[in-house]
Amino acid sequence: MWDSLWVDVGLATLAGPDPYGRIEDGAIAVKDGRIAWVGAREDLPGPADSMAAIVHELEGGWITPALIDCHTHIVHGGQRAGEFEKRLMGVSYADIARAGGGILSTVTATRAATEAQLLDSAVRRLRPLLAEGVTVVEIKSGYGLDLDAELKMLRVARALQERLPIEVTTTFLGAHAVPPEWARNADGYMDFVCDEVLPAAVEQGLVDQVDAFCETIAFSPAQVGRLFDAAALFQLPVKIHAEQLSDLGGAAMASEFGALSADHLEYLGTDGIEAMAESGTVAVLLPGAFYMLHETRKPPVARLRQAGVPIAIATDSNPGSSPVTSLLTTMNMACVLFGLTPAEALAGVTRNAAKALGRLADRGTLEVGKVADFVHWSIDEPAELAYRIGFNPCQTVIRNGVPTLLG
Ligand code: DI6
Ligand code: FE
Numbered sequence: 413m414w415d416s417l418w419v420d421v422g423l424a425t426l427a428g429p430d431p432y433g434r435i436e437d438g439a440i441a442v443k444d445g446r447i448a449w450v451g452a453r454e455d456l457p458g459p460a461d462s463m464a465a466i467v468h469e470l471e472g473g474w475i476t477p478a479l480i481d482c483h484t485h486i487v488h489g490g491q492r493a494g495e496f497e498k499r500l501m502g503v504s505y506a507d508i509a510r511a512g513g514g515i516l517s518t519v520t521a522t523r524a525a526t527e528a529q530l531l532d533s534a535v536r537r538l539r540p541l542l543a544e545g546v547t548v549v550e551i552k553s554g555y556g557l558d559l560d561a562e563l564k565m566l567r568v569a570r571a572l573q574e575r576l577p578i579e580v581t582t583t584f585l586g587a588h589a590v591p592p593e594w595a596r597n598a599d600g601y602m603d604f605v606c607d608e609v610l611p612a613a614v615e616q617g618l619v620d621q622v623d624a625f626c627e628t629i630a631f632s633p634a635q636v637g638r639l640f641d642a643a644a645l646f647q648l649p650v651k652i653h654a655e656q657l658s659d660l661g662g663a664a665m666a667s668e669f670g671a672l673s674a675d676h677l678e679y680l681g682t683d684g685i686e687a688m689a690e691s692g693t694v695a696v697l698l699p700g701a702f703y704m705l706h707e708t709r710k711p712p713v714a715r716l717r718q719a720g721v722p723i724a725i726a727t728d729s730n731p732g733s734s735p736v737t738s739l740l741t742t743m744n745m746a747c748v749l750f751g752l753t754p755a756e757a758l759a760g761v762t763r764n765a766a767k768a769l770g771r772l773a774d775r776g777t778l779e780v781g782k783v784a785d786f787v788h789w790s791i792d793e794p795a796e797l798a799y800r801i802g803f804n805p806c807q808t809v810i811r812n813g814v815p816t817l818l819g
């Protein structure tokens with residue numbers, strides 16, 4: 413006997429032969445918080461009523477795996493609308509960063525904020541994501557850039573799980589920028605990050621993976637390599653912000669370390685694509701940042717596809733380059749701006765987002781044995797998810813097999 417069974421609904425399992433893994437007249441069952449059965453209704457082993465304690469007759473719509481936002485900086489102090497105004501007057505993102513604005517202005521605001529303030533503002537930004545069926549979110553540090561403030565950000569990220577029905581996976585991004593105390597001494601700062609900040613954060617159980625910003629305005633591949641060596645000592649998986657504004661070969665370098673993902677990738681070259689294909693590193697595309705910075709160079713989607721590199725998409729929710737808190741809008745941007753198909757966009761926020769977090773064994777598709785996190789949408793076909801802007805067809809979010817109230 414199953415705990416619950418959902419019928420009279422389409423299933424986009426993301427696990428089938430076609431891009432959506434479609435089952436038109438489907439049934440999905442849950443036992444002890446895991447998916448116990450999934451298939452066509454006509455193949456159910458018995459009459460629905462006799463199979464489960466609770467049977468939900470949905471009268472149409474589609475169920476997909478719950479969404480995963482696999483790249484965010486959603487915990488931070490302050491906001492940067494003033495910088496947005498400057499960029500609209502023609503000042504570039506990199507110039508603002510070099511003048512001490514950009515990431516560093518958010519560092520000042522984040523250091524000044526109390527833990528309660530950081531928590532409250534992140535809750536407000538997370539709510540719209542939850543309302544769109546997100547049940548797992550990756551959250552990075554990287555606006556503290558000193559021992560106390562990095563730990564503070566990571567504690568807040570973890571604490572969000574007590575405030576909202578969401579699972580948080582934390583990423584240590586101590587190497588996001590060189591803080592003012594270490595100006596012109598990026599190597600010294602990187603030593604400090606590797607020797608003191610990362611070990612302390614790991615010691616306190618605050619780190620699930622390690623990331624770095626590899627860019628001319630941040631850290632070189634050699635410097636990031638030192639951080640990845642330190643991460644390896646703790647057996648932590650790594651990710652990288654690479655090839656966002658220029659091609660430094662960051663994605664290829666990270667692939668050598670078996671990186672879970674390389675993110676942004678507008679300037680990714682052939683070597684990087686081949687290295688990622690070889691290591692199974694996911695390409696996480698961030699169309700919100702591309703859109704907000706009015707970039708023109710697109711990530712090499714066709715060549716990533718051809719090489720068989722899995723593509724994920726994420727909000728990159730952050731106060732500078734991507735003040736975005738809608739994953740559905742991000743799916744639309746990925747289609748319109750980067751040429752993904754709606755099916756690729758959906759895979760990008762489910763199956764491939766799970767892979768980008770090393771969680772594919774448990775999440776990202778509707779398959780027996782996986783965590784029963786899924787969403788019922790009021791839509792006629794799955795492509796509708798990427799089609800509209802500013803309309804949320806989420807009907808019910810099922811988390812661990814139970815319909816959730818969105819706090
Ligand atoms: N790339 C990004 O898009 C974010 N971080 C990064 O390395 C932006 C961070 C910011 O501008 O605050
Ligand atoms: Fe980012």
